[in-house]
Amino acid sequence: MTGILDEALGRLHGTGPEHDGWLSNHGPMAAEAMVRHGHATRVHRWLDGYTRRLEQAPRGIAPIAPEEWREPLGDPVRTGDWLAFFDRAVRTEPWPDVLARWWPRLLPGIAAGATHGVIRVGHAVRALRERESPVRVAELGQGLAYWAARWQPLAPAGRGPYRGSDPRAALDAVPRVPDQRSGIRSRLAQLADLPGWPAAAGAVPGDPDRTVPDRLAGIVTAAVRRHATHGYGNPVLLVHAATAPLAVLRTLPVLPAALHGLSLAAAWAATAAVTAAYAPPAARACTVDAEDAAAVLQRATDSGDAHAIKFADAAIEMAARHPDPRLLAAARQATALIGAG
Numbered sequence: 001m002t003g004i005l006d007e008a009l010g011r012l013h014g015t016g017p018e019h020d021g022w023l024s025n026h027g028p029m030a031a032e033a034m035v036r037h038g039h040a041t042r043v044h045r046w047l048d049g050y051t052r053r054l055e056q057a058p059r060g061i062a063p064i065a066p067e068e069w070r071e072p073l074g075d076p077v078r079t080g081d082w083l084a085f086f087d088r089a090v091r092t093e094p095w096p097d098v099l100a101r102w103w104p105r106l107l108p109g110i111a112a113g114a115t116h117g118v119i120r121v122g123h124a125v126r127a128l129r130e131r132e133s134p135v136r137v138a139e140l141g142q143g144l145a146y147w148a149a150r151w152q153p154l155a156p157a158g159r160g161p162y163r164g165s166d167p168r169a170a171l172d173a174v175p176r177v178p179d180q181r182s183g184i185r186s187r188l189a190q191l192a193d194l195p196g197w198p199a200a201a202g203a204v205p206g207d208p209d210r211t212v213p214d215r216l217a218g219i220v221t222a223a224v225r226r227h228a229t230h231g232y233g234n235p236v237l238l239v240h241a242a243t244a245p246l247a248v249l250r251t252l253p254v255l256p257a258a259l260h261g262l263s264l265a266a267a268w269a270a271t272a273a274v275t276a277a278y279a280p281p282a283a284r285a286c287t288v289d290a291e292d293a294a295a296v297l298q299r300a301t302d303s304g305d306a307h308a309i310k311f312a313d314a315a316i317e318m319a320a321r322h323p324d325p326r327l328l329a330a331a332r333q334a335t336a337l338i339g340a341g
Contacts (some may be wrong), residue, residue: 004040005032005127008133010266011047015054017079017113017120017146022183026306028139028218029123033313036126037297046304060084060277076108082149083188086141095128095137096254097312102144103251103259107266114184114237115244115270117147119310122247146313154273155191158198168223170205170268171241183189184237187277194276195299206269212260214336216249216267221318221327223271226279227311228330233280234339239311241274288333290325300335308335 008031016027027050060080064072069085072078089098099121110118117240124255127136165173175197177190193196205222206215223242230236246268252260291299293316299313315331318324 005035030306081151082145086145090141109151112150119247122250158202167205228286229283234278244270290329
């Protein structure tokens with residue numbers, strides 16, 4: 001079954017990271033999640049339909065020199081150049097070395113592509129930790145390239161002696177951006193003038209005495225649970241409040257320990273930013289019952305929607321850490337909300 005993932009990534013290798021403007025290519029991420037949860041035999045049929053909407057990878061303009069990476073960072077016109085840059089990097093150096101060097105450079109721009117840059121990297125790393133292959137290494141390079149091309153920093157978080165709190169309470173305390181009518185870049189730009197944002201973004205929740213992976217898992221778990229009550233505000237975009245920090249969590253095992261604290265802070269800022277940008281002002285009760293993990297993933301896969309698949313993947317992973325029927329109920333409801341949108 002693992003060979004099917006390599007086949008799928010091979011099919012997607014020549015496609016661009018975006019299509020129809022700003023829409024992200026979810027093919028590699030959804031395929032990896034489907035294979036991991038026992039739906040490998042459905043991947044190629046799913047791709048048959050999904051690839052019709054994709055575009056060819058963009059061509060480069062001019063090579064990016066290793067010492068001149070700062071200027072083209074965050075320039076989507078240079079996407080083709082970034083794809084070539086990272087393709088060369090992961091073919092000539094061990095991929096963990098490339099990742100460790102570029103992670104702290106890219107982390108401040110974690111909002112890249114509505115956080116899809118870091119999410120794609122997280123799926124690639126999970127696949128590589130299971131088994132290394134040339135096509136999986138190449139997929140990591142494409143994820144890093146997408147992140148670099150769409151690199152987008154968030155408004156600065158506050159600095160100070162903020163006390164840790166329960167992640168769910170911290171999410172409830174995140175202020176909402178005032179103009180909820182525009183796209184994500186405009187919404188995130190409003191954070192710079194949003195009262196309460198620096199304090200909320202700087203107050204990374206969780207017990208400071210716990211490990212970084214434990215605190216990250218707590219943030220992901222809280223975001224999954226919150227989708228059940230607030231996901232109706234924007235079922236698709238609010239998925240990323242959970243999947244972005246989960247991507248960081250999946251990457252931690254291959255990163256130097258010195259980068260773990262920075263990673264936790266950036267992951268929380270991403271979750272808080274998505275929450276500020278899209279969460280509705282009030283909660284609604286979850287209207288569905290929990291199912292077992294297999295049924296949840298089956299329902300998401302049947303929907304054909306990549307966001308539903310990835311959110312179910314996240315809920316199942318968190319439920320495996322801390323069994324809680326609310327997590328699987330949230331995934332089931334997310335699939336229904338996304339399908340109704």
